[in-house]
Amino acid sequence: MREPNHARRLMLIWLIATVIVTPLVVILVGPNIPPGNASEQASGHVTDNTVLLGMATPVLLLVLIYLAYAVIFFRQPQGAALEGPALRGDTRIQTVWIVVTSLMVLVLAVYGTVRLLADNGAGSGSGPNPVAKPSGPKLPVQVIAQQWAFTYRYPTYGGVETPHLELPRNQMVELHVTSLDVVHSFWAIQLGVKADANPQVDNVVFVKPTHLGRFEVRCAELCGIWHGQMFDYGHVVTPASFQQWIHQQQVTFAPVTRKLPPYKTTYLPEPTRRGE
Amino acid sequence: MTSAATPAAPAAPGTPASRPPWWRRLIGFNLLTAVVLGIGGYYLGWFIGHQISSPTFTYETATDENDVALLLAYLFGVAGFLIGMGFANYPVVRLLGRPPSLREKEEQGISRYFGLCTDHKVVGMQYLVGIGVFFFVGGLNAMLIRTELLHTTPTVVGPSQYLSLVGMHGTMMMGMMTSAILGPFANYFVPVMIGARRMAFPRVESLTFWLLMAAGFILVSTIFFGGFPTGWTGYEPLNNEAVMGMDSYIVFFALVGVSMALLGLNMLATIITMRAPGMTWSRLPIFVWSVFATSILMVLAAPVLIATLTMAALDRTIGTTFFVAGGGGSSYLFENLFWFFGHPEVYVLALPGFGIVLELLPVFTRKPLWGYRLAVSGMLGVTLLSFLVWQHHLFVSGINADLRPFYMLSTEIISIPTGFIFLCVMGTLWKARATFTVPMLFCLAWAFNFLIGGVSGVFLSDTPSDTDTHGSFFVMAHFHYTIMGGLVFTFFAAIYYWVPKMTALRFNERLAKWHFWLMFIAFNSTFLPLFALGMKGMPRRVSSYAPDLHGLNVWVSISAFVLGFSLLIFLFNVVYSLIFVRRRAETNPWHSKSIEWQLPSPIPVNNFTQIPTFDSDPYPYGTPSPPAFGEAAAPAPAGG
Numbered sequence: 001m002r003e004p005n006h007a008r009r010l011m012l013i014w015l016i017a018t019v020i021v022t023p024l025v026v027i028l029v030g031p032n033i034p035p036g037n038a039s040e041q042a043s044g045h046v047t048d049n050t051v052l053l054g055m056a057t058p059v060l061l062l063v064l065i066y067l068a069y070a071v072i073f074f075r076q077p078q079g080a081a082l083e084g085p086a087l088r089g090d091t092r093i094q095t096v097w098i099v100v101t102s103l104m105v106l107v108l109a110v111y112g113t114v115r116l117l118a119d120n121g122a123g124s125g126s127g128p129n130p131v132a133k134p135s136g137p138k139l140p141v142q143v144i145a146q147q148w149a150f151t152y153r154y155p156t157y158g159g160v161e162t163p164h165l166e167l168p169r170n171q172m173v174e175l176h177v178t179s180l181d182v183v184h185s186f187w188a189i190q191l192g193v194k195a196d197a198n199p200q201v202d203n204v205v206f207v208k209p210t211h212l213g214r215f216e217v218r219c220a221e222l223c224g225i226w227h228g229q230m231f232d233y234g235h236v237v238t239p240a241s242f243q244q245w246i247h248q249q250q251v252t253f254a255p256v257t258r259k260l261p262p263y264k265t266t267y268l269p270e271p272t273r274r275g276e
Numbered sequence: 277m278t279s280a281a282t283p284a285a286p287a288a289p290g291t292p293a294s295r296p297p298w299w300r301r302l303i304g305f306n307l308l309t310a311v312v313l314g315i316g317g318y319y320l321g322w323f324i325g326h327q328i329s330s331p332t333f334t335y336e337t338a339t340d341e342n343d344v345a346l347l348l349a350y351l352f353g354v355a356g357f358l359i360g361m362g363f364a365n366y367p368v369v370r371l372l373g374r375p376p377s378l379r380e381k382e383e384q385g386i387s388r389y390f391g392l393c394t395d396h397k398v399v400g401m402q403y404l405v406g407i408g409v410f411f412f413v414g415g416l417n418a419m420l421i422r423t424e425l426l427h428t429t430p431t432v433v434g435p436s437q438y439l440s441l442v443g444m445h446g447t448m449m450m451g452m453m454t455s456a457i458l459g460p461f462a463n464y465f466v467p468v469m470i471g472a473r474r475m476a477f478p479r480v481e482s483l484t485f486w487l488l489m490a491a492g493f494i495l496v497s498t499i500f501f502g503g504f505p506t507g508w509t510g511y512e513p514l515n516n517e518a519v520m521g522m523d524s525y526i527v528f529f530a531l532v533g534v535s536m537a538l539l540g541l542n543m544l545a546t547i548i549t550m551r552a553p554g555m556t557w558s559r560l561p562i563f564v565w566s567v568f569a570t571s572i573l574m575v576l577a578a579p580v581l582i583a584t585l586t587m588a589a590l591d592r593t594i595g596t597t598f599f600v601a602g603g604g605g606s607s608y609l610f611e612n613l614f615w616f617f618g619h620p621e622v623y624v625l626a627l628p629g630f631g632i633v634l635e636l637l638p639v640f641t642r643k644p645l646w647g648y649r650l651a652v653s654g655m656l657g658v659t660l661l662s663f664l665v666w667q668h669h670l671f672v673s674g675i676n677a678d679l680r681p682f683y684m685l686s687t688e689i690i691s692i693p694t695g696f697i698f699l700c701v702m703g704t705l706w707k708a709r710a711t712f713t714v715p716m717l718f719c720l721a722w723a724f725n726f727l728i729g730g731v732s733g734v735f736l737s738d739t740p741s742d743t744d745t746h747g748s749f750f751v752m753a754h755f756h757y758t759i760m761g762g763l764v765f766t767f768f769a770a771i772y773y774w775v776p777k778m779t780a781l782r783f784n785e786r787l788a789k790w791h792f793w794l795m796f797i798a799f800n801s802t803f804l805p806l807f808a809l810g811m812k813g814m815p816r817r818v819s820s821y822a823p824d825l826h827g828l829n830v831w832v833s834i835s836a837f838v839l840g841f842s843l844l845i846f847l848f849n850v851v852y853s854l855i856f857v858r859r860r861a862e863t864n865p866w867h868s869k870s871i872e873w874q875l876p877s878p879i880p881v882n883n884f885t886q887i888p889t890f891d892s893d894p895y896p897y898g899t900p901s902p903p904a905f906g907e908a909a910a911p912a913p914a915g916g
Contacts, residue, residue: 006707034811035744048740056731063698063727067720070705071712076642081867084643084709086898094650094699101695109685112738116680122740127677177674182514183607185672185747189813194743196673198608199513199601203674216822220747220815222507224514225435228818268602 006073014065018058026054035192038215038236040208041123042192048115048122055104125177125186125195125203128265134206138174141167142263145177145184145197148226150217154246159263161256162249165217165234167209168242177203178266185221188234194220202265209236305362307390314490317356321348329593341520343593346501350527354490361486362392366479392486394478397879400464401778402485404771407456410492414448415843417441422836425829430819438819440503440521444495447508447525449759450621451532452492454574456763457628458539459485461770462567464778466543468872468879469561471552471888476545484539491531498524507817509618512599512610516591523592530585533578533617536624540574543567554890561870561894562651566631569655570624573662577620584613608675615666623662625759627655629726629766630697633719636773637704639868640716644895646703647696654696661690671742680739687737694730698723713866714788718769721796725761729754732807750810753803761799768795768846776861779854780877787849794842801835870894 030050035042076082116122117132126132142153144161153161167173177186179197187194188207195205219230237245250257261267302308325345358364369376388398389405420441424432433441467475475481498504502519510525547560547568560568587598588610597603599610630651638645645651664686671680701723710716732754735741745751768791776782805828814821814829821829853859864873871888872879 034813041743045740045744048738049735049744052735052738052741056734060727060731063702063723066702067705067723070702070708070710071720074641074705074708074710076709076711080709082642082709083897083899084641085707086644087646087703087706088644089647089650089703093703094647097695097699098692101692105685105688105692108688108734108738109681112684112688112740113681116684116739119740121677122743124739124743125672125674125677127674131678182517183511183611183673187747187813187815189744192743194672194746196670198674200606201608201674216813218813218815222439222505222509222511222514222817224505225439227439228430228435228815228820 006069010066010069013069014058014062017061017065021061022054022057025057026050029053035190038190038209038211038213039123039192040210041119041206042190043210044115044119044122045192048112051111052108055108059104120206121204123192123194123205123207125205128202128204130204130206134172134208136172138172138206139168140174140176141165142265143175143177143186143195143197144180144267145186145219145223146180147182147224148219148230150184150186150219150230150232153263154249155263157246158250158257159260160246160250160253161260162253163232164249165232166237166242166245167207167234168239169209169212169236171239172206172208175205175207176265177205180267182223183221184219184223184230187218187220188215189218190215191234196221200266200268212236212238301387305360305365305392306387307361310357310360310486313360314353314357318349318353320356321345321350321352324348324352343520343523343589346520346523347527347589347593350494350523354487354494354527354531357490358483358486363479363483363486392479392482394474394482395881396463396467396475396478396481397778397881399481399485400460403455403459403463403488404775404778406485406489406492407452407459410448410452411456412843412847413496414445414452415840417445417448418836419840421445422833424819425821426833428821428823428826428829433819435819436503436505439505439507439817440499442817443504443507443525444498447495447528448492450508450625451495451529452488453759453763454532454536454621454624455484455488455539456625456767457632457770458543458567458570458574459488461563461632461774462543462628465774465872466546466564466567467550468875468883469564469870469894470547470550470555471871471884471890472546472550473882473884473887475542476550477542480538480542484535484542487531487535487538491528491535494524494531495528498528509614510585510588510610511614512588512591512605512607513601515588515610516600523589526585526589526592530582530589533582533585536574537578537582540571540578543571544575547571552887552890556890558648559890559893561635562645562648563628563631563635565652566627566634566655569659570627570631572659573620573624573627576663577617577624580613581617581621584610584617587613608673611670611673611675612666615669616663619666619669620662622755622759623658625763626726627658629722629762630655632766632770633722634697634700634704635870636715636719636769637701638895638897639773639866639870640713640719641704641708641710642897643704643706643708644897645700645893646706647700648893648895650696651700654693654700657693657696658690661686661693665690668737668742671739672746684737684739688734691730691734698727713772714783714785714792715769715773715866717789717792717796718765718772721792722762722765722769725757725765725799728804729757729761732757745810747815748810749806749814749816752816753806753810756803756806760803765796765799768792773866774872775854776865777872777877777879780861781854782859782861782865783853784849784857787845787852791842791845791849794845795839798835798839798842802832802839805832805835869896 030053033046033049037043120132120134121130140155144151151161151163152165177195177197179199184197186197191207193205193207195203213236215234217232217234219227322345325348329342329344389402424438498521501521504518504522504525506514515522590596591598597605599605599607634651667683668687736745809825809828814825863877
């Protein structure tokens, strides 16, 4: 029996699979990947994940199809003890492989960098002095993490500190994340925002909510026994109701605000000691 | 090992007739003495610690905790244990200017497995059993974690115990399993494969094992001191405010670091200096190359861990503030130092797996290894690059945010050498004559698992995408695919492949196949949904989560129990095949052309009567086939 041209057959199967599966993945799966479209940054992540998925699918298919093909066709015949061909490498294939994977890696890295900078840090904690800053007016909000709750301070509204988080829609928000004790991580899941809260560090994130509604806030860095309970909900509201809400907060927390230390980017925590 | 298992070996010197009675043999440097001195050292350290530590310390914390006492207790205990084992004898005798009059313990009998033994094959077996025990303890922790996660709120164990379980599971697996392949299989087979009779430093070899065992017990002892809440990463300043159980973590990981660094040094010295004639660098078995690359990582990364943990211990005991912001320190420092060790560490776990897969594939495909040089450069490339990527663990931490494009690039570049390994696997499978034995199945499962692990890694290396997945179950799924899918699967491949040589006994094939299929399916059924859970917003290390994630979590837990059950099948197979049935394995059941399979099973004490010479790499499969190595490799009785 003449041996079929395995290379051509494999190539054909892979091409057909790629042409069919990749668009399906990009069109059907991509847009449904969390975190959704509650903010510009979240929508950006959906685009990024779709692009990565679109690039990964052909690679995944190539290896999987190859493995399946090898398992099916490159077998020892029943009861035989044949030796395979003594192939020890192929410079051409190796060169092509190295060049293609290197190019893919370069594309990935350039794409990631461009998206990171163009999207103002893409919702990730970018340190005290982010390189990519959005222009235009920004609403500063400080996120203060401590075991085991987040509180929020609005410096432009008299430095009021509240346990609730509301953000106006279509307004660029500048979150300053810091911690009073151990390392926490502020994760606003549907907004596509995550930034570690470190003691003595001002970690800045930019986010522009675009859709009204509720979003989850969770701590994403192990911070002690009630780490799992360190969650609450925030809301994206219209600018008008935000104004109304923040004035109400100012009134409600006025007695507290007077006793708070003045607004700073970080607060010196006490050295941690057990039993306190 | 009974004498029945080694017919080639004549009775060793010191036959039972000339032995003293059993109670006399209990006196001396052995495990019993070691345990007694270990306990004695522990209490001595505890006593001294209480005497020297400042009374204001316990006053300030308003508890009866005393980290100084516990740290000293652990250190004195370990020192006592090692002295009792006999590790101080040689240096002391040499310091006194006397010639070394020590028994090399290359005797027969079961007792050599319970002491300081300089036979690399005995140390390999010790490692296999020792690591196996701790692997099952770590696995049991995972079962308890998944039991808790059947509920959306803390139900089965309290949140504090839950974190201890998570911490113990993670630390056990990341600490003890660093030597999962290097300990048993590299110690056992690297000297044989390169044509040596022993390791370069046989006493150090034994020391790495007993240090690791002492470390394992110290980690388990954390449950008596309240456990530790930080997970395996031990982040500061949570580390600093944790109860005394944290000291167990610190001592455990530091001892593992010492063991790793010594193991790596020993391997490097052996591979560089003890190769037989003809065993050139380009003929080195690919498994030995992977051990070489891993050893470089161990030697360079582990000292950073030891230094970091020393600083953490100083913070906890004498009040330095390296990592405490309130005293001028920085939590970033710990994260930086930890991941500078931590990222090479995950390649310490992954690289030996590459070696096992590439070593086994030629045997079962009846083909030479395809792309030997590419595979070697892939491993060395991973080794080099793994030191340049650590800040991808800190993409959202705010540290050096401007450098993120660099770490994104370096992280993605590491997929190029990893891709080499995949190309070599695919090339070796090309037009193969594959037989799907159990080790081969585990190797193919590696290819599948590591592919998923690698592709998910691309999402994590991309900073914008990592914003969603960092610290979530997505990461957890990713590293279980690369470490469990990459290391544990190849660990089992190596067990099914090499244990018939190590014990001269064969496994029950049917049970082994059941183990493989159940493990492979349950593994994927457990960890694939975790990607979705992470994307949907489930953070790691929580015992309470959003109610809408409950269904998937129950699915994952049930799959995890099946995964646990598949490992019980393995355990049953070990007990059934190796202890009860004891069917003798053929000398070379896989028809391998590698040198270890040409020796009798189990391999005699000095490996070879005459050092072999090599004139090709160990993969002369395929048509036409040249001989593997010179005729001088004829098997030899012991003591030759």
